[in-house]
Amino acid sequence: MGIRLYEEPKLKNPVLIASWPGIGNIGIIAVNYLRQMVNAREFGEIEPWDFFDPRRVLIEGGLLKELEFPSSKFYFQRTQNRDLIFFVGEQQPTETGTPYPGGRKVLEIANLVLDVALKFGCRRVYVSGAALAPIHHTARPRVWAVPNSESLVSEVRGYENTILMSDVEGRGGQGNITGLNGLLLGVARKRGLEAVCMLGEIPFYLQGLSMVYPEASKSVLEVLSKILGIEIDFSVLDKMVAQVDQGIGRLEAQFYEQAPPEMAERIRNWLESFKYKPTESRLITEEDQKWIKEHIDELFKRGGEEGDRPL
Amino acid sequence: MSSSRGEGRKVTDLFRFHRQPQLQNPSLIVGFSEDAGKLAPKVIDYLNEKIKAESFCEIEPSEFFPLGGVAVENDIAQFPESKFYCGERKDLVIFKGSEPRFGRYQFLQTILDVAEQHCKIKELYTISGTISSVAHTTPRSILTVFNQPEFQKRLRGYGLENMNWEGWPALNSFLLWVAERRNIPGVSLWPVVPFYLAAVDDWEAQKRVLEFLDKRFGLGIDFSDINDDVAKQNEKMAELRTRSPEVDSYVQRLESNLTLTEEENERLAREVEEFLGGKD
Numbered sequence: 001m002g003i004r005l006y007e008e009p010k011l012k013n014p015v016l017i018a019s020w021p022g023i024g025n026i027g028i029i030a031v032n033y034l035r036q037m038v039n040a041r042e043f044g045e046i047e048p049w050d051f052f053d054p055r056r057v058l059i060e061g062g063l064l065k066e067l068e069f070p071s072s073k074f075y076f077q078r079t080q081n082r083d084l085i086f087f088v089g090e091q092q093p094t095e096t097g098t099p100y101p102g103g104r105k106v107l108e109i110a111n112l113v114l115d116v117a118l119k120f121g122c123r124r125v126y127v128s129g130a131a132l133a134p135i136h137h138t139a140r141p142r143v144w145a146v147p148n149s150e151s152l153v154s155e156v157r158g159y160e161n162t163i164l165m166s167d168v169e170g171r172g173g174q175g176n177i178t179g180l181n182g183l184l185l186g187v188a189r190k191r192g193l194e195a196v197c198m199l200g201e202i203p204f205y206l207q208g209l210s211m212v213y214p215e216a217s218k219s220v221l222e223v224l225s226k227i228l229g230i231e232i233d234f235s236v237l238d239k240m241v242a243q244v245d246q247g248i249g250r251l252e253a254q255f256y257e258q259a260p261p262e263m264a265e266r267i268r269n270w271l272e273s274f275k276y277k278p279t280e281s282r283l284i285t286e287e288d289q290k291w292i293k294e295h296i297d298e299l300f301k302r303g304g305e306e307g308d309r310p311l
Numbered sequence: 312m313s314s315s316r317g318e319g320r321k322v323t324d325l326f327r328f329h330r331q332p333q334l335q336n337p338s339l340i341v342g343f344s345e346d347a348g349k350l351a352p353k354v355i356d357y358l359n360e361k362i363k364a365e366s367f368c369e370i371e372p373s374e375f376f377p378l379g380g381v382a383v384e385n386d387i388a389q390f391p392e393s394k395f396y397c398g399e400r401k402d403l404v405i406f407k408g409s410e411p412r413f414g415r416y417q418f419l420q421t422i423l424d425v426a427e428q429h430c431k432i433k434e435l436y437t438i439s440g441t442i443s444s445v446a447h448t449t450p451r452s453i454l455t456v457f458n459q460p461e462f463q464k465r466l467r468g469y470g471l472e473n474m475n476w477e478g479w480p481a482l483n484s485f486l487l488w489v490a491e492r493r494n495i496p497g498v499s500l501w502p503v504v505p506f507y508l509a510a511v512d513d514w515e516a517q518k519r520v521l522e523f524l525d526k527r528f529g530l531g532i533d534f535s536d537i538n539d540d541v542a543k544q545n546e547k548m549a550e551l552r553t554r555s556p557e558v559d560s561y562v563q564r565l566e567s568n569l570t571l572t573e574e575e576n577e578r579l580a581r582e583v584e585e586f587l588g589g590k591d
Binding site for chain 2: 049050053054055056057058059060061062063064067
């Protein structure tokens with residue numbers, strides 16, 4: 001089990017920007033987009049076989065040519081303002097005997113990522129993931145920023161379109177970030193690294209649809225680009241956002257057509273109440289959220305099965 | 312004797328020797344319990360019986376299988392077993408095991424730790440059936456996957472066929488890959504099993520693999536018992552074809568290299584399974 005570095009670049013006070021897949025792939029889209037924008041170069045990987053099963057084999061003429069595993073790769077780039085290390089994991093290790101991230105392997109992989117960060121002199125880590133929020137899908141998602149130490153709070157308060165957990169309606173500063181996008185914060189703290197997790201808001205009723213949500217990735221990227229002093233061309237991401245928006249719009253229309261009128265009306269009213277007012281959103285009860293999510297999921301999924309899924 | 316693996320984790324015995332085998336330059340033959348046409352477990356059991364092999368080592372299940380209880384199959388409580396065997400022959404080590412539910416890489420490493428470090432194996436052979444749309448009346452071929460081209464060359468002349476495949480990897484392919492990283496030459500033997508015999512015994516395919524192993528290792532196996540089983544199964548299949556024109560037409564189409572619809576596949580498999588049942 002270990003790390004393979006193809007080269008050891010000289011970097012000055014680099015920051016690590018890391019992500020793994022999660023709800024809406026918000027973090028990983030943001031990190032990959034930034035990585036591609038700055039043209040970062042691959043310089044290492046975590047050997048996968050202790051963490052993941054192979055996902056593809058290539059056999060040609062009776063010879064085993066290739067066994068492919070999910071990758072966990074490191075990239076670097078020197079920019080005008082900051083040197084950057086990126087880590088992109090294609091999969092999170094799962095808890096023994098379950099399909100969910102967790103267990104000893106998750107802790108091991110988090111430590112390996114930070115081993116590389118520390119080796120190159122990194123003192124600051126950014127991670128990104130998703131925040132399930134009671135927002136409308138036409139609203140601009142905010143970014144929930146979760147630092148791993150008190151000393152970062154005032155800095156985080158200065159980020160644009162960003163809130164702390166204590167600013168989130170009804171949360172009182174409490175919450176839970178599941179999987180490696182959250183765990184890395186804790187492991188970084190244990191090893192003396194500053195870290196901030198940027199969670200892009202995704203409407204909670206979309207969580208069951210296993211679709212990407214690039215609108216939130218864009219919000220995360222807007223914040224990251226300011227922090228890092230990097231100008232980003234969002235045009236490609238904007239096209240992706242437009243495609244997904246259209247898809248959700250189609251599903252929504254289909255939903256209103258198919259749902260019993262009473263249910264459709266209830267959902268429509270609720271969604272309308274959140275439209276264009278993400279930062280003033282009115283709270284709904286947990287019971288309401290559950291009911292809405294269950295029924296929207298059911299109908300959106302039906303739409304998807306009929307081939308009208310956006311992605 | 313036992314061994315542990317892992318840094319910074321709970322120290323657990325991964326395998327346990329009951330006795331030290333007397334071996335000389337052996338090859339390792341591996342088969343997992345869950346297999347099409349019951350092929351791998353039947354071949355391993357047959358081989359073990361013929362060479363009077365007994366277990367000398369086993370992999371402990373706790374790291375690789377959920378142990379919150381036991382599964383019951385066909386009225387019998389099951390428990391994962393992963394055992395190494397050897398017998399009169401000093402050149403053969405046989406492994407029969409359940410496929411691990413988690414920690415697959417570590418499980419495969421453990422197999423090879425035992426085989427390489429304690430048994431000094433020189434070659435690896437894995438066995439598993441591959442389901443195909445062929446008729447039971449066609450000769451069974453063995454498709455192969457090698458992890459080293461030199462080993463592939465050495466086994467020319469045994470009537471083996473090369474496999475081509477891209478997709479989800481089987482555990483045996485993973486094992487071959489792990490063996491290659493240790494520079495152990497290995498081959499996966501994939502005898503073709505007609506899909507409608509996948510749920511029962513495919514004696515012909517079992518015999519085909521045993522014939523290869525017999526020739527490769529000079530075992531001198533007397534095949535009269537398995538020949539009887541093959542003959543009985545063929546007779547029963549002929550009887551079924553006489554009783555059921557539908558089954559006969561399906562088999563005839565397969566014999567002519569024609570494909571069946573999914574529904575016809577299912578019907579043929581069901582009819583054969585019901586007729587042969589567990590009797591064979």
